[in-house]
Each structure stands twice: as structure tokens, then as C-alpha cells.
Amino acid sequence: MSDQIPAKGQVPEAPEPGQPATIAVAEPSKAQQVLREIMGGSAMISVLAVVLALIVGAILIALTDKNVQAASGYFFSRPGDTFKAIWDSASGAYSALFQGSIYNFKRPEFATGIRPLTETLTFATPLIAAGLGVAVAFRVGLFNIGGRGQMLVAAGAAGYVGFAWDLPFGIHLIAAVLAGMVAGAIWGGIVGLLKATTGAHEVIVTIMLNYVGFYLIGYMLRTPGLLQAPGSTNPKSPAILPTAVFPELFGPQYNLHWGFVVVIAATIYVWYLINRSSLGFQFRAVGENPNAARVAGIKVKNIYVYAMLISGGLVGLAGVAQVLGTVTSGFSSGIDAGIGFDAITVALLGRSRPIGVFFAGILFGALKAGGYSMQAAQGIPIDIVLVVQSLIVLFIAAPPLVRAIFRLPIPGVVKTPRTPVTAARKAEVSK
Amino acid sequence: MSTVESTTHGVPSAAPIVLERAAVRNWKPPIGLGAFAIIAVLIFVIGGRGGTTTFKLSTDSDLIQLPPIFAPVTVVTTVVIVLLFLGAIASAYLSFTARKTPLWLTAVFALLFLAAFLTWAAADATIPIPGLLVGTVGLSVPLIFGALGGVISERVGVVNVAIEGQLLAGAFASAVVASVTQQPVAGLLAATIAGVLVSFVLAAFSIKYIVDQVIVGVVLNVLVVGLTSFLFSKVLAPNAAVLNSPPRFERIPIPVLGEIPILGPVLFRQTIIVYIMYIAVAVVWFALFKTKWGLRLRSVGEHPQAADTVGINVNRTRFWNVSLAGAIAGFGGAYFTLGSVGGFNKEMTAGAGFIALAAVIFGRWDPIRATLAALLFGFASNLQSVLSIIGSPVPSEFMLMLPYLVTIFAVAGLVGQVRGPAASGKPYIKS
Structure with a gap:
């Protein structure tokens, strides 16, 4: 198995739902065919899913808006007022979302106007890293819900190296990043090891390790000499030394840091790992069918361990990015900020493909960044972002639904829609 | 591994496998x-x-x-x-x-x-045993309802990761409806309906649109968290007096049974929700294993093709039983508001659904065992709070970790390779 590096496409992968199957269509004109594929294809579905989710979000915002409620009280005498109020609330919310996530037109020059976009990328950094981790596990057929625990121990390790060790610039940062990733990898590796040796269900173990990690870090954060800031009684760590902080990417007026570059590198690495390497081939084989993989001579149990190690390390990178990049003034046990769970939706939206995860992470980062400005400017709770995110994933996962809503043509002969993520299964724990 | 070793690795089918007695030392x-x-x-x-x-x-x-x-x-x-x-x-x-x-x-x-x-x-110090156990039952109630919902859903072949969402939706709906009507019973009904609604989405997406069930479950959890938190901040919090002050169920002591030492106060001086829980556990167990309905349900979850050949409508069976599972879990969600706390709060289920999921797997998809597992979780978390009042030598975080560590040990060491319903997680496509 060692030197068998498969060429791309050697493993027939399940076509994504909604993607045109390769079967030839009874040929109308070429142009018509192209149009049909664009209209019914996977990219169109994704765009429409986002639109649909935003529409549902707008309805929610409008329904709960005070002005809309007031105007609807006299709907039958002046219906225009109601529609205007609905338009005002929805457009106000979404323009705040846009200006908080991409470009702020209220700023005079480009340098400050573009700041929201860098905020988006800052929010996207840990989401992509953790999403990649969850995606790697998905590809092997493992469901890693343990992002929270892995991020926390990674944050703890990276933070400890970051504030307690005294190393020169550069080396310090690398040491801290590695410490965090190793800690995350260990936390994930425990799961793989337990699954391989005892058959323990990874869903249970990851959930349980979330709590264990949370309480462990909580204990360390309030114990002097471990992670607690000296002279403080709060459960909070001291600030990270400047030598261990990710430098800003575009200067001090933006929060975006070099962690984003590391995450780009991680995306490329995962792409190489999954699509080009021998290990990745084994990952995918186990993910598609562990029994067939075993018959083919792949050591399935080892693959589980490797996959969870890599998965945990990548999720750990998210924790590292938080501690060494975003929140450098010391962290508390809420440092994971729900990213461990968001990462699951990111991985699902990205269909567990590295590139897909990258852009899904940026989209969710934009929603997060914009959500905060929406909350500040329009008083709309940030939770609406969760609604929009989950609806996007739901709609994307069910192309027939989106097609039905928009009455789109079905491109070509659609094969039985198989789900992209083989992960999710199945009580195939029994071997 | 406790497999019979002589049968593995390509023994011709004619070989007298049964005659060879493998001594399995576990x-x-x-x-x-x-x-x-x-x-x-x-x-x-x-x-x-x-x-x-x-x-x-x-x-x-x-x-x-x-x-x-x-x-x-x-x-x-x-x-x-x-x-x-x-x-x-x-x-x-x-x-x-x-x-x-x-x-x-x-x-x-x-x-x-x-x-x-x-x-x-x-x-x-003094440990109040009845207090310890009463708290255990209290903390376990939503877990048990959630686990029952999980057992039914998974037994019929649909992985139910959405327990958390069903509990939360139940808690939200019961708080609002009970506050408006000032009738806790109406709240219970609303909670049930809310759980069913969440289940409808789960069932529709996983059965009709054949979306991966774990994906739908995870996304539904996020969706419900987002929706309830959004509505809480936007609607409930400003009008707390009208919308979020539900009446609570009173404890009803049962005359004779309530006087039994130790057991009386623990089991028979509870609210109506707890009494319904006793009945629910017994009924679910009986129905699953002793009735025609249960046999059909399990056959659909184990081998849908076989069930289909004998005339059971697989997808309809799944749809209605998943809805039933949602109803039970949603009902349990009402305990958060009507049974214990009173008002609804953001994310008030705090991962109980995931613990219930763990109880389902820990209890090997059996209602009684799952209930016991849920009680174990409830006991462990209550033990921590009792000990923290007494002042124990162990840091409270480690006490809090204990139930989760015990679960990991138990899953790895004692339960081992659990085997769920064979077709759980797999959509049934009639060909």
C-alpha cells in the first residue's frame, strides 16, 4: 500500500447530488443543454440555497420587527406602510450584514472601507481549520463532534507555551503552534485509539471528551501555576508574549493575522492528503466501505487512529488561531466560541472537500462578522446567523427541494442522490 | 474481540463451522x-x-x-x-x-x-441520600425522555442526532404556551407538538430527500438553537411577564407509596411529568418488544428490504415513528421549564440531548438500559453538586468530569463494540 499513489479519479466517487451525471442527455441543442446544466447544476443550487436561507431570515426579522408589527395593526387601511416597514427592516438588516462583512460604504477611503472583509477572514480562520478537521474525519467515516474539547486543549497548550516559555521570535510562535496542534491531535487521537482497540463509538467518546476537556481547562485556568494569570483570581490566562503572537497580515489597523495564511497552507495540505497521497487514498477507501478496505489489505484500525490524529490536529489549529491570533490578551474557557460545532456545518456545507470547506468557512465567517454589525446597528440578535447557516446547509443538502421551490429543470439524468458525506452512518460499528 | 475466530477468513461455506467450539476469553x-x-x-x-x-x-x-x-x-x-x-x-x-x-x-x-x-x-460531613437521589431523578427526566425518543427513532432506522433540538423546541414551546394560557397542561401539549415539528423536518429530509440523517440532525440542532435564541432575545425577553413566566407543575405525593423510606421521596413525590415518564419507559419497552407495532418497527430498522417484502410500508413506518420519537423528546423538553426552572432561557438544554444520545448508545438501543444510563448521568452530575456543597477534597471540575470519564471507560471497556439497528442511518430506496 505504501507507494501506491492513486491518480485523481482512480477512485470513483459518488457524484454529488444535483451534479449532472455523466450519462449523455438526449441531445437538444448544445446551448439549451448548457443552460439546463447551469440552471440545475450544483453551483446554482448552492447560490439559490443561500438566497432561500436569506429570504427565510428576512421573514423572521420582519415578523419580529416592532415597526412591522405596528404597521400591520392598520394593514387594511394603509397596507403600503406594512410593506415599507417590512422592506425597511429586512433591507436594513442585510445592508448591515453586508457592510459588516464585506465593504463598509460609510468609510471614506478604501483602506478603512475594506476592513469588514478582513474581519470576515479573521472569523473564517478558525472555522476553516476546524472544518477541515471535521471533514477529514468525515471522509474516513468518522463523526468528530469533539471540536470543542480539541480546540480547548489545543488553546491551553498553545497558550501555555505562548506565555510561559521564553523563546526567540519565530521559534516561539512555531513551538506554540505545534504544541497546540499536538494537544488537539492527542485529544482526537484518544478517540481513534479507543475506537480501534475497543470499538468504542466515536460519537460518544468525542462528546464525552468535550466535557472532560472543558472541565480540565476550566480547572487549569483557575489554578495558579498552570494557566491562571499570576496575581489574578479570575479564571483567565495571562496575555500571550508578543514573540508567540501571529503577526498582523496587513498592518495594525486590521485584525487579520498570519493564522489565515497557515490555514490556507492547511487547506492545501488536506487537499494533497485526501486527493493525492497514499494515506488519503486509504482514508477514502475506509470511508466508502471499511469492509472492502480491509479485504484490500488496508489496516482499518490504524486508519481510524491516523484520521483522528490529523482531524484533532486540524481542529487544534483552530484553537491555536484563536489564542495566538484573535484573542491574544489571555483566554478563558469560552475561547472555543462554539467553533467546534460550527465546524460541523462548515464541513457539511463544503461537502467534506478541502476547497469547499475553505469557501464554506469564509461564507460562515462573513455571516458571523456581519451578524455582529447587524446586532449593533439594527438590534437584531446574532442568533439569526445560526438560523441562516443551518438553513443553507439544509437546502444545499436537499437539491430536489430547492429545485421544486424554484421550479428548476433537472439536469440530465440525475442519479439516485447519494449523500456526499459517507461519514455519517450507520451503525456499522460492528465489524 | 469476542468473535468466534474459527469462522473468519474464508472458511468454505460447507465447512462444519458450528462444530468447532472456540474458547473466547474476553x-x-x-x-x-x-x-x-x-x-x-x-x-x-x-x-x-x-x-x-x-x-x-x-x-x-x-x-x-x-x-x-x-x-x-x-x-x-x-x-x-x-x-x-x-x-x-x-x-x-x-x-x-x-x-x-x-x-x-x-x-x-x-x-x-x-x-x-x-x-x-x-x-x-453528612450526605443526604434522599436529596442526592431526588436531584438525580430531576436531572435525568429530560435525558430519559430524550433517550426514549432516540431509541424509537434509531430502532426504526433513522439516526436521531436532533434530540437536543427536540428538547429545546419542547422547552421553548411549553414556556410560551403555558405562559399565555396559564395552563401547564397546554404547555405540555405544545412541547409535544414542537418536538413533532422538529421530527417532521428530520423525517422529511432524511426519508423524502434522502439527505444524510446525521447531517439533518446536526443542522436541525443548530436551527432550533438559532430560532429559539433569536425569538427569546427579540420577543420573549422584552415581554417576559406575558410570554415567559409559565406556571410550574406542583409535586403530587402519592399517598402510601410516598411514605416508603428513601424510595418514597425519591420516586413518589414528584411532578406529573415524572409519573408520565415511568409509564412512558414501561410502555415503550413493552410496545417495542411485545407488540406487533414494535416488531414491525424493529424489522424496518434492521432489514427494510425484508420488511418491505412482507408488506410493511417502510418509509411510512419510519415517518410516523420518527414523529412519535420527536413527540416524546419534545415532551421531555417541557420538564426544563414546567418541571424545574420556570422560564425559558437561551440554550437551556445545555447539551442534554447529546447526553441522551450517549445514553441511547450506552444503553444499546434498549429503552430500559438507556433509562438506566440516563439515570447514571443524572446521578453523576447531581453527585457533583451535592459534594461541592459539602466541600470535597477533589476539585469540583474533576467531579464534574467524572460521569463523562466513567462513560468513556464504560463504553471502551464494558460495552465494547455496540451494535445498533442494522439499517439505522441508511435511507431506504425502493427499487
């Missing part, structure tokens, strides 16, 4: 028990404490007063350590002679360990 139980015995030595001897612990067996309002038990710490821990080692040796002997370690031995072992631990942790 060393997991003795190793697990031995590890706990050693842990006991580490805790009780190295962290030895003197004094006497008082176990209070009756509350002041009891009709029959039991005298408290006084347990000298050193004596109890020493005796228990000896017994624990005897238990581990007995288990090792049984394994050596290729026999199974009986469940009662494990149970007695666990009880002994627990008793010694309580005695040790509370040295020179």
Missing part, C-alpha cells in the same frame, strides 16, 4: 475492574482521610424515620478495596475459564466503589 472486564481497584487504592490510600461520614437516610418530613448510618472512613475504604480486588480476581478467573463476567458482579463492584468514594469524599 479480558476486558477483569482489566477494567482491576483498573478501578487500583484507582481505588490510589485515591483511598494515598489520599487517605480519617473521620466518619454520616449518611442521612430520611428527610425530616418522612413518616417513617430511618436512623442515619455512621461510616468510619478508614474502615469502609479498606474493606471496599479488599472487596474490589476480590471482584477483579473473580472476574479474571471467569475470563480464564472462558466465561462471562456477570452483570451483577459489575453492578456490585460499581456500587461498592461508589459507596467508598462517597464515604471518603464526605469525611466528617
Whole structure:
């Protein structure tokens, strides 16, 4: 198995739902065919899913808006007022979302106007890293819900190296990043090891390790000499030394840091790992069918361990990015900020493909960044972002639904829609 | 691994497999028990404490007063350590002679360990046993309802990761409806309906649109968290008096049974929700294993093709039973508001749905075992709060970790390779 590096496409992968199957269509004109594929294809579905989710979000915002409620009280005498109020609330919310996530037109020059976009990328950094981790596990057929625990121990390790060790610039940062990733990898590796040796269900173990990690870090954060800031009684760590902080990417007026570059590198690495390497081939084989993989001579149990190690390390990178990049003034046990769970939706939206995860992470980062400005400017709770995110994933996962809503043509002969993520299964724990 | 070794690896089908008797020695139980015995030595001897612990067996309002038990710490821990080692040796002997370690031995072992631990942790203090157990039941109620929902759903072949969402939706709906109507019973009804609605989405997406069930479940959780938090901040919080002050159920003591020492206050002085829970557990167990409905349900979850051939409509069976599962879980969600806290709060289920999911797997998809697992979780988290009041030598975080660590140990060591319903998680496409 060692030197068998498969060429791309050697493993027939399940076509994504909604993607045109390769079967030839009874040929109308070429142009018509192209149009049909664009209209019914996977990219169109994704765009429409986002639109649909935003529409549902707008309805929610409008329904709960005070002005809309007031105007609807006299709907039958002046219906225009109601529609205007609905338009005002929805457009106000979404323009705040846009200006908080991409470009702020209220700023005079480009340098400050573009700041929201860098905020988006800052929010996207840990989401992509953790999403990649969850995606790697998905590809092997493992469901890693343990992002929270892995991020926390990674944050703890990276933070400890970051504030307690005294190393020169550069080396310090690398040491801290590695410490965090190793800690995350260990936390994930425990799961793989337990699954391989005892058959323990990874869903249970990851959930349980979330709590264990949370309480462990909580204990360390309030114990002097471990992670607690000296002279403080709060459960909070001291600030990270400047030598261990990710430098800003575009200067001090933006929060975006070099962690984003590391995450780009991680995306490329995962792409190489999954699509080009021998290990990745084994990952995918186990993910598609562990029994067939075993018959083919792949050591399935080892693959589980490797996959969870890599998965945990990548999720750990998210924790590292938080501690060494975003929140450098010391962290508390809420440092994971729900990213461990968001990462699951990111991985699902990205269909567990590295590139897909990258852009899904940026989209969710934009929603997060914009959500905060929406909350500040329009008083709309940030939770609406969760609604929009989950609806996007739901709609994307069910192309027939989106097609039905928009009455789109079905491109070509659609094969039985198989789900992209083989992960999710199945009580195939029994071997 | 406890498979029959002689049957593996390509034995021709004609070979008389049955005649060969493979002696299977499963060393997991003795190793697990031995590890706990050693842990006991580490805790009780190295962290030895003197004094006497008082176990209070009756509350002041009891009709029959039991005298408290006084347990000298050193004596109890020493005796228990000896017994624990005897238990581990007995288990090792049984394994050596290729026999199974009986469940009662494990149970007695666990009880002994627990008793010694309580005695040790509370040295020179009083532990109110009824209080400890009453709290256990209280914390377990939503877990048990959630686990019952999970068992039904998974037995019929749909993985239910959305328990968390169903509980939360139930809690939200019951709080709002009970506040508006001032009728807690109406709240219960609303909670049930809310759970069913969440299940409808799960069922529709996983059965009609054949989206991966775990994906739908995860996304639904996020969706419900987002929706309820959004509506809470936007609608409930500003109008708390009208929309979020539900009346609570009163405790109804059952006349004679409520006077039984220890058990009376724990089991028979509860709210109506708890009494319904007793009935629900029994009914679900009976219905699953003793009725035609249960047989059909399980056959659909194990082998949908076979079920289809004998005329069972697989997808319809799945749809309605998943809805039923949602109803049960949603009902349990009402306990958060009407049974314990009162008002709704953001994310008030706090991961209970995931613990319920763990209980389902821990309980091997059996309603009774899942209930016991849920009780174990409830007990462990309540033990922590009781001990933190008394002031235990262990940092509270480690106590909080304990249930999760025990679960990991149990899943890895004792439960081992659990096998769920064979077709759970797989959509059924009639061909």
C-alpha cells in the first residue's frame, strides 16, 4: 500500500447530488443543454440555497420587527406602510450584514472601507481549520463532534507555551503552534485509539471528551501555576508574549493575522492528503466501505487512529488561531466560541472537500462578522446567523427541494442522490 | 474481540463451522475492574482521610424515620478495596475459564466503589441520600425522555442526532404556551407538538430527500438553537411577564407509596411529568418488544428490504415513528421549564440531548438500559453538586468530569463494540 499513489479519479466517487451525471442527455441543442446544466447544476443550487436561507431570515426579522408589527395593526387601511416597514427592516438588516462583512460604504477611503472583509477572514480562520478537521474525519467515516474539547486543549497548550516559555521570535510562535496542534491531535487521537482497540463509538467518546476537556481547562485556568494569570483570581490566562503572537497580515489597523495564511497552507495540505497521497487514498477507501478496505489489505484500525490524529490536529489549529491570533490578551474557557460545532456545518456545507470547506468557512465567517454589525446597528440578535447557516446547509443538502421551490429543470439524468458525506452512518460499528 | 475466530477468513461455506467450539476469553472486564481497584487504592490510600461520614437516610418530613448510618472512613475504604480486588480476581478467573463476567458482579463492584468514594469524599460531613437521589431523578427526566425518543427513532432506522433540538423546541414551546394560557397542561401539549415539528423536518429530509440523517440532525440542532435564541432575545425577553413566566407543575405525593423510606421521596413525590415518564419507559419497552407495532418497527430498522417484502410500508413506518420519537423528546423538553426552572432561557438544554444520545448508545438501543444510563448521568452530575456543597477534597471540575470519564471507560471497556439497528442511518430506496 505504501507507494501506491492513486491518480485523481482512480477512485470513483459518488457524484454529488444535483451534479449532472455523466450519462449523455438526449441531445437538444448544445446551448439549451448548457443552460439546463447551469440552471440545475450544483453551483446554482448552492447560490439559490443561500438566497432561500436569506429570504427565510428576512421573514423572521420582519415578523419580529416592532415597526412591522405596528404597521400591520392598520394593514387594511394603509397596507403600503406594512410593506415599507417590512422592506425597511429586512433591507436594513442585510445592508448591515453586508457592510459588516464585506465593504463598509460609510468609510471614506478604501483602506478603512475594506476592513469588514478582513474581519470576515479573521472569523473564517478558525472555522476553516476546524472544518477541515471535521471533514477529514468525515471522509474516513468518522463523526468528530469533539471540536470543542480539541480546540480547548489545543488553546491551553498553545497558550501555555505562548506565555510561559521564553523563546526567540519565530521559534516561539512555531513551538506554540505545534504544541497546540499536538494537544488537539492527542485529544482526537484518544478517540481513534479507543475506537480501534475497543470499538468504542466515536460519537460518544468525542462528546464525552468535550466535557472532560472543558472541565480540565476550566480547572487549569483557575489554578495558579498552570494557566491562571499570576496575581489574578479570575479564571483567565495571562496575555500571550508578543514573540508567540501571529503577526498582523496587513498592518495594525486590521485584525487579520498570519493564522489565515497557515490555514490556507492547511487547506492545501488536506487537499494533497485526501486527493493525492497514499494515506488519503486509504482514508477514502475506509470511508466508502471499511469492509472492502480491509479485504484490500488496508489496516482499518490504524486508519481510524491516523484520521483522528490529523482531524484533532486540524481542529487544534483552530484553537491555536484563536489564542495566538484573535484573542491574544489571555483566554478563558469560552475561547472555543462554539467553533467546534460550527465546524460541523462548515464541513457539511463544503461537502467534506478541502476547497469547499475553505469557501464554506469564509461564507460562515462573513455571516458571523456581519451578524455582529447587524446586532449593533439594527438590534437584531446574532442568533439569526445560526438560523441562516443551518438553513443553507439544509437546502444545499436537499437539491430536489430547492429545485421544486424554484421550479428548476433537472439536469440530465440525475442519479439516485447519494449523500456526499459517507461519514455519517450507520451503525456499522460492528465489524 | 469476542468473535468466534474459527469462522473468519474464508472458511468454505460447507465447512462444519458450528462444530468447532472456540474458547473466547474476553479480558476486558477483569482489566477494567482491576483498573478501578487500583484507582481505588490510589485515591483511598494515598489520599487517605480519617473521620466518619454520616449518611442521612430520611428527610425530616418522612413518616417513617430511618436512623442515619455512621461510616468510619478508614474502615469502609479498606474493606471496599479488599472487596474490589476480590471482584477483579473473580472476574479474571471467569475470563480464564472462558466465561462471562456477570452483570451483577459489575453492578456490585460499581456500587461498592461508589459507596467508598462517597464515604471518603464526605469525611466528617453528612450526605443526604434522599436529596442526592431526588436531584438525580430531576436531572435525568429530560435525558430519559430524550433517550426514549432516540431509541424509537434509531430502532426504526433513522439516526436521531436532533434530540437536543427536540428538547429545546419542547422547552421553548411549553414556556410560551403555558405562559399565555396559564395552563401547564397546554404547555405540555405544545412541547409535544414542537418536538413533532422538529421530527417532521428530520423525517422529511432524511426519508423524502434522502439527505444524510446525521447531517439533518446536526443542522436541525443548530436551527432550533438559532430560532429559539433569536425569538427569546427579540420577543420573549422584552415581554417576559406575558410570554415567559409559565406556571410550574406542583409535586403530587402519592399517598402510601410516598411514605416508603428513601424510595418514597425519591420516586413518589414528584411532578406529573415524572409519573408520565415511568409509564412512558414501561410502555415503550413493552410496545417495542411485545407488540406487533414494535416488531414491525424493529424489522424496518434492521432489514427494510425484508420488511418491505412482507408488506410493511417502510418509509411510512419510519415517518410516523420518527414523529412519535420527536413527540416524546419534545415532551421531555417541557420538564426544563414546567418541571424545574420556570422560564425559558437561551440554550437551556445545555447539551442534554447529546447526553441522551450517549445514553441511547450506552444503553444499546434498549429503552430500559438507556433509562438506566440516563439515570447514571443524572446521578453523576447531581453527585457533583451535592459534594461541592459539602466541600470535597477533589476539585469540583474533576467531579464534574467524572460521569463523562466513567462513560468513556464504560463504553471502551464494558460495552465494547455496540451494535445498533442494522439499517439505522441508511435511507431506504425502493427499487
